[in-house]
Amino acid sequence: MSKNFNQDSLKDIKRRREEWEKGTLKQALDRFKITKSPNEFYTPFDIADFDFADKVGFPGEYPFTAGAYASSVPGSGPVTGGYHIGGGGGLVRAGRYSGYGTAEDTRDYYTREIARGRKGGPNVAFDLPTQVGLDSDDPQAKGEVGRTGVAFDTLADFEVLYEPFKGDTDLDKIASNWTINAPTIVILAAYVALAEQRGLDLTKLKGTLQNDILKEYIARGTYIFPPKPSLRLFRDCLVYCNEKLPSLNPISISGYHMREAGASRVQALAFTLSNAISYVQVGVDAGLDVDSFIGRFTFNTLGGSMEVLKEICARRASRRMWAKIVKEKFHAKNQKSWTLREAGGFITGAWNCTTQRPMNNLTRAVIGGFSGALAGYIPSAEPPYDEPLGLGWSIEAQQLAEDAAKILHYEAKLTEVQDPLAGSYYFEATTDQIEKEAWELINKVEAMGGSVGAIDNGFMQRALAESAHEYQKKLEKGEEIVVGVNAFNGPQEIEVLPNRAIPYPYDAGKRAKAEEIQVAKLNGIRKKRDNRLVKKTLQAVEEAAADEKVNILPATIEAVKAYASIGEICNVLRKTLGEYSAFGSI
Amino acid sequence: MNAKKRIKVIIAKPGLDGHDRGAKVVTMGLRDEGMEVIYTGLRQTPEMIAKATVEEQPDVVGLSCLSGAHNYLFTEVVEQLKAKGMGDVIVIGGGNIPKEDVPYLTEHGVSAVFAGGSSVKDIANFIRGKLNA
Numbered sequence: 009m010s011k012n013f014n015q016d017s018l019k020d021i022k023r024r025r026e027e028w029e030k031g032t033l034k035q036a037l038d039r040f041k042i043t044k045s046p047n048e049f050y051t052p053f054d055i056a057d058f059d060f061a062d063k064v065g066f067p068g069e070y071p072f073t074a075g076a077y078a079s080s081v082p083g084s085g086p087v088t089g090g091y092h093i094g095g096g097g098g099l100v101r102a103g104r105y106s107g108y109g110t111a112e113d114t115r116d117y118y119t120r121e122i123a124r125g126r127k128g129g130p131n132v133a134f135d136l137p138t139q140v141g142l143d144s145d146d147p148q149a150k151g152e153v154g155r156t157g158v159a160f161d162t163l164a165d166f167e168v169l170y171e172p173f174k175g176d177t178d179l180d181k182i183a184s185n186w187t188i189n190a191p192t193i194v195i196l197a198a199y200v201a202l203a204e205q206r207g208l209d210l211t212k213l214k215g216t217l218q219n220d221i222l223k224e225y226i227a228r229g230t231y232i233f234p235p236k237p238s239l240r241l242f243r244d245c246l247v248y249c250n251e252k253l254p255s256l257n258p259i260s261i262s263g264y265h266m267r268e269a270g271a272s273r274v275q276a277l278a279f280t281l282s283n284a285i286s287y288v289q290v291g292v293d294a295g296l297d298v299d300s301f302i303g304r305f306t307f308n309t310l311g312g313s314m315e316v317l318k319e320i321c322a323r324r325a326s327r328r329m330w331a332k333i334v335k336e337k338f339h340a341k342n343q344k345s346w347t348l349r350e351a352g353g354f355i356t357g358a359w360n361c362t363t364q365r366p367m368n369n370l371t372r373a374v375i376g377g378f379s380g381a382l383a384g385y386i387p388s389a390e391p392p393y394d395e396p397l398g399l400g401w402s403i404e405a406q407q408l409a410e411d412a413a414k415i416l417h418y419e420a421k422l423t424e425v426q427d428p429l430a431g432s433y434y435f436e437a438t439t440d441q442i443e444k445e446a447w448e449l450i451n452k453v454e455a456m457g458g459s460v461g462a463i464d465n466g467f468m469q470r471a472l473a474e475s476a477h478e479y480q481k482k483l484e485k486g487e488e489i490v491v492g493v494n495a496f497n498g499p500q501e502i503e504v505l506p507n508r509a510i511p512y513p514y515d516a517g518k519r520a521k522a523e524e525i526q527v528a529k530l531n532g533i534r535k536k537r538d539n540r541l542v543k544k545t546l547q548a549v550e551e552a553a554a555d556e557k558v559n560i561l562p563a564t565i566e567a568v569k570a571y572a573s574i575g576e577i578c579n580v581l582r583k584t585l586g587e588y589s590a591f592g593s594i
Numbered sequence: 595m596n597a598k599k600r601i602k603v604i605i606a607k608p609g610l611d612g613h614d615r616g617a618k619v620v621t622m623g624l625r626d627e628g629m630e631v632i633y634t635g636l637r638q639t640p641e642m643i644a645k646a647t648v649e650e651q652p653d654v655v656g657l658s659c660l661s662g663a664h665n666y667l668f669t670e671v672v673e674q675l676k677a678k679g680m681g682d683v684i685v686i687g688g689g690n691i692p693k694e695d696v697p698y699l700t701e702h703g704v705s706a707v708f709a710g711g712s713s714v715k716d717i718a719n720f721i722r723g724k725l726n727a
Contacts (some may be wrong), residue, residue, distance in 0.1 A: 057633045136610035136661055140637070148639060151666030152610050229612015229636050359615075363710050396710055398662070398692040476615050477622040484623075484713050493711040590635040594618050 013052045021053045033540035050433035051472050058436055063328075067384075069343065070335065070392045072327040073439070074427035075384040076347045089256075105187065107133035107158035108400060108514045110529070111168035114158040117513065119172045129173065129182030129215065129249055133157030134195075139230040141191040142279035144526040154522030157187070161530045161573045166198045167205075174211040179203050180212035185260075189233040193561055194220040194577050197568040204569075211239040216257040216306055219245060222283040223262050224460050225588065226468045227269035232578060235460045237585035240556060248398075250301055258301070259287060260308045267311025268359045270476025273322050274442060277310055278449035279459070279468055281329055286459045288338055299339045300488040302345040312355035314372065318442070319355045321435055323383040325443040327349075337338030352386035353380040353413070361396045364492040365504045369393035370405075374412050381422035382429055388413045394506060400514040405506070414591070473594045530573065537571040545570045601727055602652040606643045608671055611661035616688055616710075620656060623714030624652040629721070638659055640667065644674035644722075647683055654721050660690040665698055672703035684724050688712065 061258035068078030134157040137149035263280035312319040330348040356376030370393040375390035392405030482488040545567035552563040
């Protein structure tokens with residue numbers, strides 16, 4: 009077995025370390041009157057078993073520690089066209105997550121963004137009533153319509169929303185992202201219905217559905233149905249996409265929502281992969297060939313923290329673990345299937361953003377983008393610094409976030425070397441350690457029956473709440489420091505408020521009126537549509553839902569085409585599939 | 595020393611927002627402070643919160659919202675509490691609340707707003723101060 013270090017030299021290093029601890033280090037600690045060093049130091053002894061091929065390998069090859077792709081940097085050639093104000097020359101493909109008010113409001117916002125040079129399809133943020141399958145006129149939706157994103161009730165809203173995307177940017181030429189989970193089938197059905205209305209070839213449709221329902225029970229909260237029937241809906245999406253929409257990503261598996269909700273690094277890594285295993289198993293159980301679909305599984309970012317040294321290790325571990333799962337557990341044969349496709353260029357997490365001296369969030373984001381580049385991603389300095397100040401970012405904060413990413417890439421040339429930290433005693437040892445701890449937790453979840461079992465018994469939800477509680481206690485004791493929040497916030501510090509010179513991108517007046525307008529629009533559609541057809545198509549959805557073997561999507565598409573609303577469709581499903589009520593997890 | 599009555603708190607998530615890290619951390623933290631705390635879970639309507647308040651008779655109702663719907667939801671809870679004769683219960687709020695919305699909330703019956711970065715100790719001290727406990 010070829011190892012990097014021979015036994016004699018390792019013994020020598022061990023001996024010299026002991027001497028160092030008793031000698032040089034102890035002297036230094038004595039001088040500071042402390043007994044334990046605040047710094048770690050790693051030696052070859054910490055990675056005595058290190059084997060390059062087994063642990064690192066080449067970029068884009070198993071086990072993918074060195075990077076998901078052999079060469080992954082777009083736009084590394086000369087930048088033409090000079091000054092890309094407003095992100096026309098962004099490094100990442102996906103459009104910025106956006107949406108508010110009515111479909112008309114968001115359409116106008118998209119139109120303005122396109123005029124400013126933004127390219128590609130929309131990355132649609134939906135409001136909460138849409139995300140939990142309620143119509144805008146539902147009593148529970150009051151106050152929430154058009155707030156966290158655009159309101160969606162019927163196909164008519166998609167017809168308006170996608171008005172700016174025609175001709176050169178028609179649906180068969182752009183890629184959309186939809187942050188939608190529990191009622192994914194309705195949104196997918198609406199997109200298919202719109203494409204058919206425009207006479208487009210469905211096989212050309214590109215996009216990514218978030219569709220990661222399991223993390224909704226664990227962290228994000230926009231569930232509707234219980235976990236098991238929700239996975240059946242996921243199966244129906246996956247099978248439908250596999251047959252009819254081969255260019256569409258049926259899922260974007262997320263770790264960062266769990267991290268935001270309090271998960272530790274290892275918890276987020278382990279639970280994300282546990283969830284991913286559940287989704288792959290759904291496809292396998294549906295009789296699909298693993299290699300026919302895993303290549304279109306994407307990962308939303310795994311999330312992170314300001315402890316970027318460890319976060320870099322966690323990302324390296326995540327790629328290696330996913331490759332092992334897909335190759336060894338599910339026996340996928342294509343190299344592409346083993347790749348963890350993730351937009352991971354920022355690894356510090358939005359939860360570290362502060363409302364106190366918010367410009368500091370730009371510093372934090374730059375650290376995240378810098379570390380993201382070292383971890384093997386195209387850097388992105390997200391989120392924009394004013395993230396915690398309210399919903400929707402200012403254009404200035406977006407500009408600075410995009411500039412920061414470009415500075416990291418073009419000026420600092422951080423992407424010049426792939427996995428530059430490979431072989432480091434610290435990074436390799438810590439990558440191994442995080443991987444080991446994550447496998448232990450994955451095995452624990454497996455023993456509970458996988459993610460569904462660990463959600464049903466409240467294990468995952470409790471784990472996150474306890475981690476969040478522990479972190480808060482450390483903050484209050486000063487064992488964790490957040491600059492400007494629990495430290496360095498005395499009278500000698502000055503508040504630095506960002507100057508928002510360019511008008512706020514979302515029109516607050518429109519957002520305030522959106523609920524009333526949206527409800528009126530929905531009532532108009534209910535009067536205008538063929539209600540006999542609506543009733544008939546909803547009946548068909550109910551019948552499809554009642555038979556677990558049937559794929560629910562074709563019936564859903566027919567209901568959407570008849571302008572049945574998201575609430576009406578979800579109510580039919582609530583009747584047959586049941587509703588999830590949150591486990592009293594704390 | 596007088597045996598003081600244990601302070602009782604309901605932490606509630608009005609509306610459809612699913613972000614409950616803050617609600618759970620405050621629930622667990624106020625328990626550490628010796629209070630009895632009930633967490634309602636997600637998606638509570640103002641009516642449900644008022645009903646729970648009548649049943650549980652807490653000293654304090656803490657509302658958390660990060661969806662931007664706080665102005666409507668928090669003040670609606672206050673109104674519902676008044677309508678049920680529970681207007682004396684202290685209502686506090688937290689979540690993603692822009693500074694410019696705080697005066698509106700405090701003018702409409704919300705005693706205090708604890709934004710991101712607040713400590714549970716501060717919340718506990720505020721509650722004790724209000725109750726003279």
